[in-house]
Amino acid sequence: xxxxxxxxxxxxxxxxxxxxxxxxxxxxxxxxxxxxxxxxxxxxxxxxxxxxxxxxxxxxxxxxxxxxxxxxxxxxxxxxxxxxxxxxxxxxxxxxxxxxxxxxxxxxxxxxxxxxxxxxxxxxxxxxxxxxxxxxxxxxxxxxxxxxxxxxxxxxxxxxxxxxxxxxxxxxxxxxxxxxxxxxxxxxxxxxxxxx
Numbered sequence: 658x659x660x661x662x663x664x665x666x667x668x669x670x671x672x673x674x675x676x677x678x679x680x681x682x683x684x685x686x687x688x689x690x691x692x693x694x695x696x697x698x699x700x701x702x703x704x705x706x707x708x709x710x711x712x713x714x715x716x717x718x719x720x721x722x723x724x725x726x727x728x729x730x731x732x733x734x735x736x737x738x739x740x741x742x743x744x745x746x747x748x749x750x751x752x753x754x755x756x757x758x759x760x761x762x763x764x765x766x767x768x769x770x771x772x773x774x775x776x777x778x779x780x781x782x783x784x785x786x787x788x789x790x791x792x793x794x795x796x797x798x799x800x801x802x803x804x805x806x807x808x809x810x811x812x813x814x815x816x817x818x819x820x821x822x823x824x825x826x827x828x829x830x831x832x833x834x835x836x837x838x839x840x841x842x843x844x845x846x847x848x849x850x851x852x853x
Contacts, residue, residue, distance in 0.1 A: 685736075685759045692734040692758055694741075694765035696727045698748070699774040703727025707769070709743040709751070734758060741765065744799040747772045747806050752797070772798055772806045779813055792817050803834040 696707045707723040711731050721729040739758050743751040749770040756765055770778070775798050782791035795814050800807035808831065815827040831840045 686761055687736055689733045689735050690758075690761045692731045692739070692765065694721075694729050694731075694767070696723050696729070696743075696751075697766070697768050699768065699770045701768070704745060704748065704769060707743055707745040707748065707751075709741060712740040712742075714738065739765075741767070745769075746799055746801050746804075748799060749775055749794070749797045750799050772800065772810070776809065776813070783817070788817055788819075808834065 692711065694709065696704045696709070698704050703723070703726045705723055705725045705727065707727070707729075708720060709723065709729050709731070710718055710720045711734065712718050713735055714737060716735050719731045719734060721731045723729045736758055739756045741751060741754040741756060751767055751769060754767065758765075775794055779791045779794055782788070782794065792814070795810055795817070798806075798810050800810055811827055811831055815824055815831075818824045818827060828840055
């Protein structure tokens with residue numbers, strides 16, 4: 658008799674467990690849903706005004722801009738593979754980040770670097786003789802052309818460039834900006850050293 662009561666209780670608990678678990682949100686869904694995300698900087702502070710693009714396969718490209726809390730919402734996104742990209746002036750770009758949108762409750766989070774953080778990291782990479790990685794990092798920065806940040810990035814690119822043509826190209830772009838005096842001094846330095 659006691660054994661029957663235990664079996665009945667067990668069956669009743671099992672039934673309730675099955676009922677509850679069938680009502681729970683399934684992690685994999687089909688169809689469309691709103692996709693939420695967060696963009697933060699190197700100090701985990703929200704980045705306002707970061708433009709996010711989501712390539713959603715056959716549905717094409719959808720975009721959003723982060724608010725003051727670094728949050729964005731892209732509406733009506735199909736489940737499956739999403740490729741993110743994005744940028745904001747004076748931050749590193751976000752490019753070709755793969756994401757599987759299979760749970761409506763997930764939040765896509767990414768971290769980008771400010772120009773200052775990029776330059777600090779480039780300095781470290783140079784000291785470790787990781788020049789190619791430093792160049793790629795500099796290429797990832799989005800700056801307004803002819804701004805102070807742009808000039809700083811171009812100067813680093815000049816010194817890290819491995820060919821005369823690349824150095825000449827960078828100098829030409831700097832000459833057309835407010836950095837023409839800097840370029841003149843740089844050209845004098847190069848002539849004295851006779852290296853390019």
